Ligand SMILES: Nc1ncnc2c1ncn2[C@@H]1O[C@H](COP(=O)(O)OP(=O)(O)OP(=O)(O)O)[C@@H](O)[C@H]1O
Ligand SMILES: Nc1ncnc2c1ncn2[C@@H]1O[C@H](COP(=O)(O)OP(=O)(O)OP(=O)(O)O)[C@@H](O)[C@H]1O
Ligand SMILES: [Mg+2]
């Protein structure tokens with residue numbers, strides 16, 4: 243087990259503000275290899291807070307987060323002898339807003355920063371950075387540009403490349419597809435999948451788009467008001483009676499096929515359009 | 529007279545133009561969705577319209593007035609924009625201050641101001657967060673607050689620059705309903721998005737590509753045009769895949785077309 247959250251709660255406190263219980267007793271394990279997990283849940287349900295506990299950016303208010311061989315708790319987080327940097331290299335997190343992550347003067351430097359920081363030579367770090375940039379669809383014309391003077395989707399790509407270049411053991415992505423054009427969304431999900439398949443690392447991604455959950459995730463976690471309310475297979479989620487209570491919906495394919503099926507008063511659920519056509523024409527509908 | 533008219537507008541940040549000799553018009557009361565690849569100039573167009581960037585060539589007219597230093601202030605009062613990154617929007621210490629700030633600038637009377645803060649924070653489901661600092665909100669909550677702040681100013685034209693990209697399915701649906709209500713009350717909507725579902729209810733869809741207009745058409749024209757969508761790095765929505773599948777087999781009857789079009793609205 244690479245990651246083990248045990249009854250993790252997180253409460254945000256600020257002067258003159260009521261406490262916000264963003265995570266409530268979340269218990270969860272994530273394997274070191276071969277996981278492909280979608281994390282979903284309504285706005286403000288605690289997804290971004292949760293993933294910041296997966297790489298020691300945040301400490302639980304109560305409970306513990308075991309991250310490989312380090313245990314993070316409210317107390318141990320303050321212990322200077324427990325180094326967080328190695329954890330953050332092994333468990334790479336891409337933020338929801340790329341602006342929080344970008345800081346260097348050029349795109350290439352920004353992406354090469356982490357590999358360099360973790361001990362690679364300048365040349366090797368740049369090699370890794372160039373490869374990562376090509377994976378996210380940015381060519382050499384971007385290398386010298388400022389990461390701040392880019393379009394929204396281009397910034398997002400740079401922030402993703404920055405973590406890919408680190409080659410983490412576990413990749414955690416907070417809404418990696420938001421802000422990308424549809425073909426790039428698919429291209430990047432394919433990149434993540436291919437990395438997962440060839441290197442067997444585990445991947446966790448947050449999304450509001452059920453199409454990606456259906457197409458890529460092997461396991462899905464649902465958050466609601468700070469609680470983990472579902473942990474299971476995507477299919478089980480889409481058939482779950484509480485789906486709409488959790489403010490989630492179905493993938494497009496299912497929505498459209500369900501609508502057509504009801505229009506034709508067909509009994510059995512359809513998996514694809516061809517099957518639906520056959521059923522309407524009286525073929526293969528037992 | 530169109531509400532917006534661009535004539536031969538160009539703008540570049542560096543060598544390559546981000547907007548390249550673009551001409552287009554938007555009528556008052558129209559709902560226009562703008563789509564296109566990353567970096568195709570959508571946000572740049574939005575910033576040119578509110579005078580945040582200055583055209584380097586060509587002219588922009590809003591309600592018959594040419595946009596320049598002397599008119600920019602007045603024109604900005606007619607246009608509300610929700611930026612792609614909501615963090616670029618916030619000026620107030622709290623959510624409430626933030627919504628109030630825009631209204632104070634418009635000299636809205638105090639009583640009316642409170643009413644609007646109440647109304648619009650409820651409309652986006654953020655009324656319980658009025659005393660929070662914007663920086664303490666989740667991504668989707670920030671987007672909702674940004675939307676409330678802009679709508680509260682009751683602008684004639686509202687530009688949504690990917691304003692729903694981080695909303696959950698229910699929130700996105702609620703935002704579409706708000707857009708329908710805006711349209712019904714005669715407002716003009718320019719909505720930039722990567723989600724083709726948001727193009728369905730529009731009057732017109734503009735497809736941007738490398739700073740130019742690749743095509744302007746009704747949702748019915750655009751959403752089925754596979755080669756066009758491919759060029760604009762978009763993907764066919766499920767029902768239109770089926771439509772094209774039937775059309776290829778010469779089986780696309782009027783009934784099927786109507787039914788599949790209907791089914792798209794369940795998305
Ligand atoms: N820095 C903070 N201080 C106080 N409260 C916070 C802070 N960050 C987040 N919150 C609150 O904690 C809750 C969970 O926020 P979080 O960002 O984890 O949600 P999320 O599931 O990622 O939502 P979204 O889908 O909108 O990004 C929200 O109610 C939010 O308002
Ligand atoms: N501040 C800036 N400085 C320099 N170049 C910029 C700046 N902002 C955008 N650009 C460039 O201008 C072009 C158009 O960018 P724009 O932000 O208008 O694209 P967009 O269509 O909104 O893309 P996205 O879908 O990614 O938001 C891109 O090539 C981008 O790299
Ligand atoms: Mg979040």
Ligand SMILES: [Mg+2]
Nearest residue numbers: 393394571612
């Ligand atoms: Mg943009």
